Amino acid sequence: MNDDQFDALVDDATHAVNTLIPNTVLDGLRDSERSDLLFQINDALTPILREAIDRTDSDNxxxxxxxxxxxxxxxxxxxxxxxxxxxxxxxxxxxxxxxxxxxxxxxxxxxxxxxxxxxxxxxxxxxxxxxxxxxxxxxx
Incomplete structure (x- = not known):
């Protein structure tokens, strides 16, 4: 998996997790807080997905x-x-x-x-x- 594919995977996973958050929670956040939440989700998912990809890619x-x-x-x-x-x-x-x-x-x-x-x-x-x-x- 190349870097662009990995980035797309992380972005898709971040948005998928974001859609699971109830609107009542998101409505209570300012725009900057929503952006920060997306960054935190992205940062949390990146090492998890990287490890999963690395375990399955032996030539990496x-x-x-x-x-x-x-x-x-x-x-x-x-x-x-x-x-x-x-x-x-x-x-x-x-x-x-x-x-x-x-x-x-x-x-x-x-x-x-x-x-x-x-x-x-x-x-x-x-x-x-x-x-x-x-x-x-x-x-x-």
């Missing part, structure tokens, strides 16, 4: 989305270990520490989204800084 090399998922899992695992360490909340280290720059912060959220050239990871920190990390395949 590792994708950028797989590597992005690995990076997200590593960050989430690191944050969880920091949150579980120490005897009390004040003893726990921040998720992100830069001794060189003298900064530290906790990870507030991590999300990923497939784009035409690969996958982007969105990382929002507790100090209100946000980052977009792009994962692209450089060879297949």
């Amino acid at each position: 090399p590792t994708r950028a989305s797989t590597i992005a998922a690995l990076i997200c899992e590593l960050l989430e695992t690191h944050a969880k270990k920091c949150d579980e360490s120490g005897d009390c909340k004040d003893d726990r280290p921040p998720h992100v520490i830069s001794e060189i720059h003298g900064t530290s912060a906790n990870i507030d959220s991590i999300a990923s989204c497939d784009i035409q050239t690969g996958t982007q990871i969105y990382l929002v920190l507790g100090d209100r800084s946000a980052f977009r990390i792009t994962v692209e395949a450089v060879s297949t």
Whole structure:
């Protein structure tokens, strides 16, 4: 399955799920909230469908989305270990520490989204800084 076919599959699945949401729920949302809901459905379905396609396509090399998922899992695992360490909340280290720059912060959220050239990871920190990390395949 090529990227265009996969994108069409995700779009069709997103709209199919959207039609299952009762109108009473959708009517209570502003236009921007409806758009956000579609993006969230799309983002949730993308890795599920990608995994299903990857399992059935044995000639398919590792994708950028797989590597992005690995990076997200590593960050989430690191944050969880920091949150579980120490005897009390004040003893726990921040998720992100830069001794060189003298900064530290906790990870507030991590999300990923497939784009035409690969996958982007969105990382929002507790100090209100946000980052977009792009994962692209450089060879297949």
